[in-house]
Every structure is written in structure tokens, then in C-alpha cells.
Amino acid sequence: MKTELKSVAEAVRSYGGVLRKQPIKEIFEKLSLTHQYGTQLPNYGDDAAVIPWKDGFLLLAADGMMTGLLANEPYAAGKAAIMVTVNDIYSMGGRPVGLVNVLASGDNEQRSLIIDGIQKGCRKLQVPMLGGHLHPDAPVQHPSLSVAILGWAKNVLRGHLAEAGDDLVLVVDIRGQAGCHSVVSWDANSGKSSEELLHRLDALPLIAERGLALAAKDVSNAGILGTASIMMENSGKGAEIDISAIPKPKSLDLKDWLLCFQSFGFILAVKPEQSMEVLSIFSERNIAAKVIGHIHSEPVVTVKQGGESETLFDFRKDEITGISV
Known part of the structure; x- marks a missing residue:
């Protein structure tokens, strides 16, 4: 019998939002040759x-x-x-x-x-x-x-600077509702004022300016686990992610939540000694932020739930974008 964790891993690997990243490699390899001019x-x-x-x-x-x-x-x-x-x-x-x-x-x-x-x-x-x-x-x-x-x-957060030993932090706003009908999405913007949205977003440059993190990515149409995996691929690292640690609204089932596009969702790699300060910055803004995993040097992303573990991507043989340091 297929477990929930195995079902989630298969869904992420076969998700259109992940698979549509594959053509990026060829484009990147050709156009990056022009970087010599800038x-x-x-x-x-x-x-x-x-x-x-x-x-x-x-x-x-x-x-x-x-x-x-x-x-x-x-x-x-x-x-x-x-x-x-x-x-x-x-x-x-x-x-x-x-x-x-x-x-x-x-x-x-x-x-x-x-x-x-x-x-x-x-x-x-x-x-x-x-x-x-x-x-x-x-x-x-x-x-x-x-x-x-x-x-x-003033200071930048990069998508490829996750390091072994870092905490993997997920930041999401679960105060929302299902978004567009054409794509699986979560709308955490509607019903909030401009001031609230900008205060929420300004946490990211604040973290950068305080030197509390070096690596971050916006949760894209690859979903939560897909985006975390892309950060690991770009960084040449791997991670173990605890599915049960991921904040989730009650109105969506786990698989849909992990795959959906977030109107406010970010993945950060943070030194363990700085994680509490990073989490508190988001908590002060009523944003759910949790350490959902840990980064290691082996370029393999695994997901776990209870006592079960499943390999999501092994970047020694798998590719999402094909881009790595």
C-alpha cells in the first residue's frame, strides 16, 4: 500500500510546475555566455x-x-x-x-x-x-x-548560498484562501491592506540588512518542496525535510498545499544560531515561519514523516533546472 509520504514524493517529482523547469538548463548555458559583457x-x-x-x-x-x-x-x-x-x-x-x-x-x-x-x-x-x-x-x-x-x-539574499549545517526555514501566510481556478494557488493577499502586505514583505530586506541569512528563494510554481529542492540544486547541497513541520491551512489537503503556488511564501537557509531571530521577525508580522529541515553536503533531498523517509531528488543523477554552483 502506498503511504502518504511516497504519494507526496511522487506527486512533486511528476508535477508540471517542477517539470516545466527542465528546459531552463539549455537556455542558461547558451545565454550565460553573454555575461562577459556585464x-x-x-x-x-x-x-x-x-x-x-x-x-x-x-x-x-x-x-x-x-x-x-x-x-x-x-x-x-x-x-x-x-x-x-x-x-x-x-x-x-x-x-x-x-x-x-x-x-x-x-x-x-x-x-x-x-x-x-x-x-x-x-x-x-x-x-x-x-x-x-x-x-x-x-x-x-x-x-x-x-x-x-x-x-x-543594500545586501542581497541569493538562491545558491545554502550551506551544510544551515536550518531550512519555510515562511508562509496561512491566513488566506484558494486562489485562481486555472492554477493550484493560495491567495494570502486579498483582504489585506497595502500597509500589511508591505510590512510583511519588508521582513526579507530586514533579514538581509541584519546579516541573518545569505540564501532565500520565493516559493514558485514548483511549490514548497519543489522550490526547496531547487535551492539545494542551485547550491550543490541536499536537505532532509520534515513534512510534519510544514505549516498548513486546514482548508487544503497536504498534497495540494505542498504543490500550490504561494502569493507569500519563501524558503530561507539560516544558521541555527540565527534561526530564532529570523522566526521572530516573521512571527511579529503574524506570518507562519518554521524550521522544516536541515541542509547537508550530500546533494540529496529527502522527505520524512514519522519514522518513514523517502528520497525526493538525488542531484547526482536528477535535474530540475540543471543549474548548480
Whole structure:
């Protein structure tokens, strides 16, 4: 009989949000050859590019919305485009400066809903949309939206700097509800004020500026375990993750929760002696933050529950993004 842990591990390994990362390796290998022309820091799967600038760092990121979400829920897609790019900047220890977009939509109603969603997202997260480009003749079945964001950080959190001996910390806001219908997601933004959302997000640059962590990643469409595993892959490390330690809302079953996209979710690697301070920063903001595992040098991610253990990824033979230090 298949146990819950084995079922979860199989679901994560076969999840579309994880499998869709596989083409990244070829693109990364080709385009990273152009890095010789810039002054940016090396990128091993970060949520944003890092460019030294004056007494800090410029952060540059971009996201594209899935076609199905745009076609089925255009207003929600517009909001999500702002949320995901803003989260990318905060996950790196930065704060947003501004956004630009490229929108393709040939249907007036669809385009209006997307723009209304973008406007709502910008107002909610208090970041300006500074410009962009429009293709007004795309078929209604095939809209597209990409958003780029510029941010700035005094100190940065990187996706590849997890070290053996670190605690693996999960940060999520379980005060929310199921999100978009087109993707498995958790909406912890609706019903909260701009001040509350920004206070919550500002915990990340605060942690970076205090030197309490070096590594962090935004929980992407790979889900909680997928994102934690990508951090391990990028860092050339492994981890043992305790499923029972993961904070979870009562309204979702375990498998759905572990796979869903988070409107506010981050994975951090933290020295054990600094974990309590990091957890308290989030606790003060009414955010669930827990040590869910420990990082080790062997590049294998295992999940455990009770006395049972299951290998999730063995990066000596497995790849998600194929990017590692």
C-alpha cells in the first residue's frame, strides 16, 4: 500500500510546475555566455539578476504569465503579474523601484481586464508601472503578458548560498484562501491592506540588512518542496525535510498545499544560531515561519514523516533546472 509520504514524493517529482523547469538548463548555458559583457554577479538560478551599483545592488527580474491563466482569468493574471515580480525582488533582500510590461491582446474586454488587474496589483503593492509595449492584434485565445521589474538592495539574499549545517526555514501566510481556478494557488493577499502586505514583505530586506541569512528563494510554481529542492540544486547541497513541520491551512489537503503556488511564501537557509531571530521577525508580522529541515553536503533531498523517509531528488543523477554552483 502506498503511504502518504511516497504519494507526496511522487506527486512533486511528476508535477508540471517542477517539470516545466527542465528546459531552463539549455537556455542558461547558451545565454550565460553573454555575461562577459556585464558587471553583474554570477547567477546560479537567482530570482533576479544582481548588478553592483554604488553602495548596493540593482536587482533586475522578469516574469511571464501562463497563457491559460490570461485567457481564463485575465483580471487575476494582471494582478498576479505584479505580485510575482515584486516577490522576486523582496526574496533577494531588495525593494522595488518600478515595472515595465509587454502585453499582447487583441480583444478589448480581455485587455481591459488585464490592465485593471495590473493597476490593482500596483496600487496594492505600491509600485509604479513605468511603461511598456502593446501588441493589440493577438488572438483572444493566445494573449501574453510579461513584466520586468527593477529593484535595489543594500545586501542581497541569493538562491545558491545554502550551506551544510544551515536550518531550512519555510515562511508562509496561512491566513488566506484558494486562489485562481486555472492554477493550484493560495491567495494570502486579498483582504489585506497595502500597509500589511508591505510590512510583511519588508521582513526579507530586514533579514538581509541584519546579516541573518545569505540564501532565500520565493516559493514558485514548483511549490514548497519543489522550490526547496531547487535551492539545494542551485547550491550543490541536499536537505532532509520534515513534512510534519510544514505549516498548513486546514482548508487544503497536504498534497495540494505542498504543490500550490504561494502569493507569500519563501524558503530561507539560516544558521541555527540565527534561526530564532529570523522566526521572530516573521512571527511579529503574524506570518507562519518554521524550521522544516536541515541542509547537508550530500546533494540529496529527502522527505520524512514519522519514522518513514523517502528520497525526493538525488542531484547526482536528477535535474530540475540543471543549474548548480
